Amino acid sequence: MNFESVLERSVDRAEYDFVAETEAAKPAISVIGLGYVGAVSMACLSHLGFRMVGVDVSREKVDAIRAGASPIVEERLGELLHEGASCGLIDATQNLVAAVLDTNVTFLSVGTPTSKDGGCDFTYVRQASRAIGQALSLKSAYHVVVLRCSVPPGTTLDVVVPEIERASGKKLGLDFGVCFNPEFLREGVAVADFFAPPKTVVGASDKRAEATVTAIYEAVDKNVIFTSIEAAEMVKYVDNVWHATKVAFANEVGRLCKKLSIDSHDVMNIFVKDLKLNLSPYYLKPGFAFGGSCLPKEVRAVSHIAHELGVEVPLVDSLMVTNKSHIKQAVDLLEPFAGKRIGFLGVTFKPGTDDLRESPTLEVMATLLAKGESISAYDPNLHFGPLLQSQIDYVRHAVPAQAKLMDELQSLTVASANDLFETCDVVVVSHATEQFRAVVNNRPTKVHVLDLARLFKELPDDATYQGIAW
Numbered sequence: 001m002n003f004e005s006v007l008e009r010s011v012d013r014a015e016y017d018f019v020a021e022t023e024a025a026k027p028a029i030s031v032i033g034l035g036y037v038g039a040v041s042m043a044c045l046s047h048l049g050f051r052m053v054g055v056d057v058s059r060e061k062v063d064a065i066r067a068g069a070s071p072i073v074e075e076r077l078g079e080l081l082h083e084g085a086s087c088g089l090i091d092a093t094q095n096l097v098a099a100v101l102d103t104n105v106t107f108l109s110v111g112t113p114t115s116k117d118g119g120c121d122f123t124y125v126r127q128a129s130r131a132i133g134q135a136l137s138l139k140s141a142y143h144v145v146v147l148r149c150s151v152p153p154g155t156t157l158d159v160v161v162p163e164i165e166r167a168s169g170k171k172l173g174l175d176f177g178v179c180f181n182p183e184f185l186r187e188g189v190a191v192a193d194f195f196a197p198p199k200t201v202v203g204a205s206d207k208r209a210e211a212t213v214t215a216i217y218e219a220v221d222k223n224v225i226f227t228s229i230e231a232a233e234m235v236k237y238v239d240n241v242w243h244a245t246k247v248a249f250a251n252e253v254g255r256l257c258k259k260l261s262i263d264s265h266d267v268m269n270i271f272v273k274d275l276k277l278n279l280s281p282y283y284l285k286p287g288f289a290f291g292g293s294c295l296p297k298e299v300r301a302v303s304h305i306a307h308e309l310g311v312e313v314p315l316v317d318s319l320m321v322t323n324k325s326h327i328k329q330a331v332d333l334l335e336p337f338a339g340k341r342i343g344f345l346g347v348t349f350k351p352g353t354d355d356l357r358e359s360p361t362l363e364v365m366a367t368l369l370a371k372g373e374s375i376s377a378y379d380p381n382l383h384f385g386p387l388l389q390s391q392i393d394y395v396r397h398a399v400p401a402q403a404k405l406m407d408e409l410q411s412l413t414v415a416s417a418n419d420l421f422e423t424c425d426v427v428v429v430s431h432a433t434e435q436f437r438a439v440v441n442n443r444p445t446k447v448h449v450l451d452l453a454r455l456f457k458e459l460p461d462d463a464t465y466q467g468i469a470w
Ligand SMILES: NC(=O)c1ccc[n+]([C@@H]2O[C@H](COP(=O)([O-])OP(=O)(O)OC[C@H]3O[C@@H](n4cnc5c(N)ncnc54)[C@H](O)[C@@H]3O)[C@@H](O)[C@H]2O)c1
Pocket: 032, 033, 034, 035, 036, 037, 038, 055, 056, 057, 058, 061, 096, 109, 110, 111, 112, 124, 127, 128, 148, 149, 150, 151, 183, 184, 185, 186, 187
């Protein structure tokens, strides 16, 4: 299609619909925004045999892509763009409406810079979405819009879709579908990452849109991860925050090691060899606060060493702060039950131990007790006797705020989990054990549950159940 002629004459709807229908098997794809993400999509998808039409407001970028030259520095990008342009699979234009009309699928990869208030600036996303809507108003065939930008959860459905619907008069799910498909490439190795992605994630408005995007990625990833649009949006942010956390963590370790004349690379090379606890899904599922005899103690110790040496470790310092916030979250979620009977199922710092030291559950219980709330507890590992008493004495000593709770712990403890449910209005579950799962499932229907341990993979559809962070 000649884009310049599209600018000059009125649009022939039948011509565009024909394009859409005949290319449905291997859809033609327009890419809006020819920056680091868009240019790589153009090059790599054309290499897979897709006909690509790039769009940018920048004349220079459009000219470069049309000529098969890379507008940015990126390994292998120029080679693939040249290949695509030479065999007629790559074209580019400044005319967004024409590009959308000439294709079946539109990838949106404009910039989403930081706004003045620190949030996300939607200006380019809105402008482009509106123009996509204008194009769709001229098209009767179904079209799929794929948002590739990194955006806050809710943007696809609350910003992109309303802009398209308003400008087009069309309806999501009927006339067009949307997907959020986050981009995980790393600049510098973006082409290699495209052909061997760490993962491919798609959140779609409907099955047709989902199938269209899945088929596009079939050659590079047969195991697309499907999720909700909002979860797909969130995953991208969470990934980058995690990567930033890793870098900041490693650098704090490095600064500390340097001051201690220890080679940080020796330390971290050993650290990364632990694929069971360090680099693994372990400790990475939301649940309750950390506690026990080691983690809080060692976090404090590392902070202390750093401060003694004059090394700044704000990330390590913040760990106890964020842990406190999580304990407060549990207390806050129990606020509506003030004056009611509150039970605790699981008291020790984790299941399978009688260790009470720095159990975050004790902190919640002590806070409620100090407020005058009526609390009780059950834990199958609490066997009151001389051994447990020494632990209770230790906690009473180490944490004055929990002294009253330690004095009353035995009298607050009931004989069974069932007793707890029979005598409480709400039960706080701290341990994800089979026993607790069964008793929660079979509880009297009026008893509320606050789950701190994620007892169930699938969340119960039940107004009396809520989780601390899900
Ligand atoms: N760069 C990365 O490594 C990377 C990786 C993953 C995700 N992302 C995300 O992808 C998005 C794009 O990132 P980028 O680095 O490619 O941005 P970029 O700034 O390099 O490119 C964006 C392009 O969009 C163009 N543009 C803006 N408004 C337009 C409009 N209305 N019509 C047509 N073109 C328009 C700009 O001229 C620019 O060329 C961002 O949301 C970013 O956060 C980037």
